[in-house]
Amino acid sequence: MKEQFAVDVLICGAGAAGLTLAIDLARRGISFRLVEKAEHPFHGSRGKGIQPRTQEIFEDLGILNRIVAVGGVYPTERLYRDDGTSSDSEVTVLNDPTTAEPYQLPLMVPQFLTESVMRERLLELGHWPEFGCELVGFEQDQDGVTAHLVSKAGEEALRVRWLVGADGGRSDVRHTLNVGFPGKTLGVRALVADVVLAGLSRDFWHRFGAGDMGRQIALCPLAGTELFQIQAPIPLDADMDFSADGLTAFIAQRTGRHDIHVQSVSWSSAYTMNARLADRYRVGQVFLIGDAAHIHPPTGGQGLNTSVQDAYNLGWKLGAVANGAPDKLLDSYEEERRPVAAAVLGLSTKLLDDLKRGDMRRGREVHQLDIGYPQSTLAMEQPERTRRLFAGDRAPDAALRGAAGQALRLFNLFQGAHWTLLGYEVARGAVQPRPGLHIHTFGPRGEIQDDQGHFYRAYEPAIGDWVLVRPDGYVGAIVATDDLVALEDYLKQVGIGVASTCGGDANPD
Structure with a gap:
């Protein structure tokens, strides 16, 4: 007798990867639940670049026009020199669209706006993330997974066919599976903050101290908002003051200017950059996607885009097997996506080295249009x-x-x-x-x-x-x-x- 599951798929984590998978499953009519242990949606701009290949995916999912409407293009970079002069240049190489590749320009969309659009699309399809619902453990057998959830409603044991860990770089799902996460700490700690400030034009991405890791700072107007994003490398042991006054003083120290004033802070973080790749993407009936499977330095805007494409690859395969395709089709997820993440890790790390030398220009290598699966068993x-x-x-x-x-x-x-x-x-x-x-x-x-x-x-x-x-x-x-x-x-x-x-x-x- 065929086992009855509460839903086919439990998705743990309602960030960009989890939302992409949920939208794809919803349009296929595959039953799922999307749970997120945080009480509220993420409100920061950590991932703000939407690459051309991801734009194609968003077009397919029915959200591209909304994404473009809430965001914008990357501004011109204004580089300030120590002698008081400045120069302007484009961060991204500009290429004209073609009929074969209709999107050539990366978009700037703060992560909280991207995820807001995705939640709206998911609601149109009849679903919504369950915030404040935490996966506290699970066991699996050859047929499915028994997941243990805790929320304000109490404890729940949920029997599902598949579990997908989209729960970030510190993934509880990955830890429970005991999947290795080898890689390295890149020796760079960075500050990032979304702030309202006065004293700078919103027409430019302002950069000071290029090539000097002790003095670099960038202040970028966030498209679709009144915010600027502050980015700067900081000492590994620095104790940062993330208040408005503290960030104002930090900016003055790095730029030598006292006319830039932070008025309020929306979100801030200090993090150490890592490059890590999970040993496995599938263990039985459990899968890892997004940051749970790979984490990158933010250079080149690859992390969120790679995560979205993980989910886009896995979604149709789960749908196919749920509707009767052979289970071995699911093995192609790791076969196809893990080598891509390995290559992206190398690219992001190279771009980080370029940034240390003051070079921020980005070309086709970050667009992800050349990613493919020629060695796949499905080719x-x-x-x-x-x-x-x-x-x-x-x-x-x-x-x-x-x-x-x-x-x-x-x-x-x-x-x-x-x-x-x-x-x-x-x-x-x-x-x-x-x-x-x-x-x-x-x-x-x-x-x-x-x-x-x-x-x-x-x-x-x-x-x-x-x-x-x-x-x-x-x-x-x-x-x-x-x-x-x-x-x-x-x-x-x-x-x-x-x-x-x-x-x-x-x-x-």
Whole structure:
């Protein structure tokens, strides 16, 4: 007899990673609870950069326009020299959007605003985080997890199919699993504070003492707010005064200016930078995502973005297995995401070294558009490709036209919880429709027209090719019409292998 669970998934931690996973599960109709031991939402700006790849994810989740509306772009950097002069430069390398990569500019959105938008989206889908609800222990067996929760309502034992630890760098879930968290302390302690201040223009990111770790300080206007964020390295044993007067004196000491006055402090923290990576991302029925799995120095704005993409990778896989896909599909989460985190740790650490020398410029390396899973067991090519796009790569956008004449984007076809199968000059009926799969064909008899050649230039398909795009926007498989047996086997592997003569979609979009 099949065991009955209270919910399929218990998510522990309602930060950006936990909220992303909750939104993705909610739109798939997968039952879950999202608990957070803090009594109230986080109100600081710790993670404020939203990279282009994360913008694509937020578009898919239905929140990008709101994110842009509450935030803004990074301001010009104004660097002050000791001789009293200053110079202005752009922190980010500016590239024009393309049809394949519609977002090229990182956004600045304080973390508390990002998470507020995400909670609003989650509420639209019928769910809300349970604040003041703490996971105090759990046990698991081969079928599921028994989680012990404590809240104002009392103690509760909850039987779930899977537990996901999204509970930060000091993760209780990771500690309970006894998963190692090796890495290193980077020897840098930093102050960060969100404040209201007078004496500086909001048109610039003001930096003083560049290249001198004993004197560096940056004061950045936070888009969408009246706040500035103060950032500065501080001695490892410094006892900081985070009051308005204390921070005013600290700014004067670092800048030599006495016309900058902190009027109030919204949030502040002093932290030691670490680079650490969990030994495992999955132990049985329990998973780690976000800072519970990896922590980075803040340089390059990679931490929150990597966390969001962990959740985006795991969400569709949990949904697929909940609906009957083989359990081994869940092993691909660690297989795909842990190497990405390892690479991001190296990048963030390099950028920290650059910052120590006073170099803050950021280019494509931080955009995360080049992240892919070419070595994944979920990447298949039949026959092997020699052209531009490969299985495991991010699926590019393209400007297209429908057969009825309307303009559309490839990302419009991808948006939602489904898989997307693109056939290039193929017989549409060669692949039968089935729940969870949207089929679109290009060519004289297709419903999609590549009248400007954007799809062809981005994907370089051969006549008769089928391109299967995963729910998280990566190419799962590229197969020729002569190899459709391999495509059918692949579809079974990911839980959409049963054809349906009546079509439809088992998952809500």
